[in-house]
Amino acid sequence: MAGETAIYGITHTLGRLINFLLVPLYIKLFAPDDYGVISTYYAVVGFAIVVLMYGMETAFFNFSREEKPERVFATAQISLLVTTGVLMFLGLTCQQGIANFLEHPDQTDYVRIFVFILALDALSNLPLAWLRFKKMPIRFGLIRITNILVNIGFNLFFLLLVPWLVKKGYDLSFFDPEFGVGYIFLSNLFASMVMFVMLLPYWKPISEGFDGHLWKRMWKYGRPLVIIGLAGIVNEMIDRILLLKMLPKEVADFEIGVYSAFYKLSMFMTIFVQSFRFAAEPFFFEQSKGEDPKLIYAKVMHYFVIALCLIFLVTLVFLKQIGPLIITREVYFRHPNAMMLTPILLLANLFLGVMYNLNIWYKLNDKMRIGMWISIGGALGTIALNVALIPVIGILGSAIATLVVYFGMALASYMLGQKHYAVPYNVKMIAFYIILCQALYWVYAFLNRILSDYALLWSALTLIAFIAVVYMIERPTKNRKFAA
Numbered sequence: 001m002a003g004e005t006a007i008y009g010i011t012h013t014l015g016r017l018i019n020f021l022l023v024p025l026y027i028k029l030f031a032p033d034d035y036g037v038i039s040t041y042y043a044v045v046g047f048a049i050v051v052l053m054y055g056m057e058t059a060f061f062n063f064s065r066e067e068k069p070e071r072v073f074a075t076a077q078i079s080l081l082v083t084t085g086v087l088m089f090l091g092l093t094c095q096q097g098i099a100n101f102l103e104h105p106d107q108t109d110y111v112r113i114f115v116f117i118l119a120l121d122a123l124s125n126l127p128l129a130w131l132r133f134k135k136m137p138i139r140f141g142l143i144r145i146t147n148i149l150v151n152i153g154f155n156l157f158f159l160l161l162v163p164w165l166v167k168k169g170y171d172l173s174f175f176d177p178e179f180g181v182g183y184i185f186l187s188n189l190f191a192s193m194v195m196f197v198m199l200l201p202y203w204k205p206i207s208e209g210f211d212g213h214l215w216k217r218m219w220k221y222g223r224p225l226v227i228i229g230l231a232g233i234v235n236e237m238i239d240r241i242l243l244l245k246m247l248p249k250e251v252a253d254f255e256i257g258v259y260s261a262f263y264k265l266s267m268f269m270t271i272f273v274q275s276f277r278f279a280a281e282p283f284f285f286e287q288s289k290g291e292d293p294k295l296i297y298a299k300v301m302h303y304f305v306i307a308l309c310l311i312f313l314v315t316l317v318f319l320k321q322i323g324p325l326i327i328t329r330e331v332y333f334r335h336p337n338a339m340m341l342t343p344i345l346l347l348a349n350l351f352l353g354v355m356y357n358l359n360i361w362y363k364l365n366d367k368m369r370i371g372m373w374i375s376i377g378g379a380l381g382t383i384a385l386n387v388a389l390i391p392v393i394g395i396l397g398s399a400i401a402t403l404v405v406y407f408g409m410a411l412a413s414y415m416l417g418q419k420h421y422a423v424p425y426n427v428k429m430i431a432f433y434i435i436l437c438q439a440l441y442w443v444y445a446f447l448n449r450i451l452s453d454y455a456l457l458w459s460a461l462t463l464i465a466f467i468a469v470v471y472m473i474e475r476p477t478k479n480r481k482f483a484a
Contacts, residue, residue: 029159044241049122050226056076058225060129086187102244103370106209120195127202128143128199147194186335225370234379247394258335285363295424301354301423301430308353351403362422370416412436
């Protein structure tokens with residue numbers, strides 16, 4: 001698993017880092033209000049893609065353990081073809097209503113672009129899952145990186161090259177400066193088209209045809225995953241929509257822009273967690289057939305948490321160096337709560353990673369409904385906390401809500417999982433490492449505040465201290481016990 005995670009991690013991280021280079025460009029070219037529009041549209045996309053997939057990706061991994069994988073793939077992909085066509089029709093028919101809901105009634109062009117992006121991405125997800133199932137992470141990664149490179153290429157073309165050519169006097173009638181952030185969305189559409197075409201050779205299993213009986217079983221298994229997925233997107237993205245709806249209109253887009261920009265600074269944590277997920281889901285299903293899968297799950301969690309804690313510290317102790325490289329406009333840093341967001345959101349994403357690891361118990365044991373209720377509880381908590389905190393402390397309230405909910409969901413998943421599928425996680429050591437990284441960070445923050453001239457020294461000493469403690473504890477591994 002470490003090998004596959006490394007390959008997924010390298011390709012995914014490289015792709016995300018390349019894509020991440022666009023963030024300073026967006027921040028430089030667009031005011032926080034416009035950047036807030038970008039974040040709002042992509043938040044809505046997160047909800048839509050869950051509905052479009054309706055759990056078929058995880059159902060494919062699950063049923064491929066006992067059925068012919070080609071038949072499972074064909075059944076799921078044919079189903080997705082039909083439903084995607086229907087939802088495309090509905091999206092295009094209701095484009096004005098969607099634009100009105102997003103508080104930008106004159107932007108139906110954006111809605112149309114995203115309808116096609118969603119359709120292409122929904123039909124690409126299962127072929128990507130097929131590559132993961134067949135253990136082809138390099139090919140998977142190359143396709144994803146090509147997608148990102150095409151996206152970046154068109155972004156640079158529309159946002160830099162074409163405006164420069166227009167200034168030089170070239171007549172480029174296709175270019176409309178008023179389209180603004182729409183060129184970001186258009187670049188995404190072209191990139192999705194390229195990825196869709198690259199994945200067409202992996203549609204071959206669709207020739208197995210549609211199995212109605214198998215589809216009913218997959219649909220029954222996947223239904224709770226829709227709720228789980230939607231609830232997950234609520235936890236991840238609803239804060240942007242609530243900020244849009246609850247803050248005064250004249251500042252809402254600006255606040256969302258600041259919040260989203262500083263959320264990007266936790267990208268190293270989210271990239272690692274996502275890379276882990278790519279490798280973990282097929283790995284966990286495969287290991288469930290082994291002699292002692294629970295011990296393997298416990299070991300994976302143990303070292304996964306150590307890695308998350310290290311990423312937490314590395315990001316924060318170098319935040320003052322990293323931040324201005326990404327967020328290039330001083331106006332973002334003038335926000336009174338800006339620098340407080342990243343530590344909170346990093347810790348929230350740490351617990352999110354822990355929760356992803358824990359959630360394997362209900363996927364393996366067909367206890368999806370329990371997972372669904374955990375997710376619903378988290379979504380309701382996210383909405384309630386945002387509604388309560390946004391009017392009081394604005395975007396800081398959204399960050400705190402994210403942290404509280406992710407911790408609560410991880411705790412609930414652990415407690416319920418121990419009743420239904422007890423994995424011997426070493427809870428004491430996991431808690432110790434999380435508390436250790438928090439304590440070291442606050443010591444670093446105190447020293448940096450009173451002796452700021454030695455900031456890099458405190459950064460280095462903080463990381464050395466954490467690594468030294470981990471080494472001293474983890475060095476004798478031969479007889480290690482992972483039971484709590």
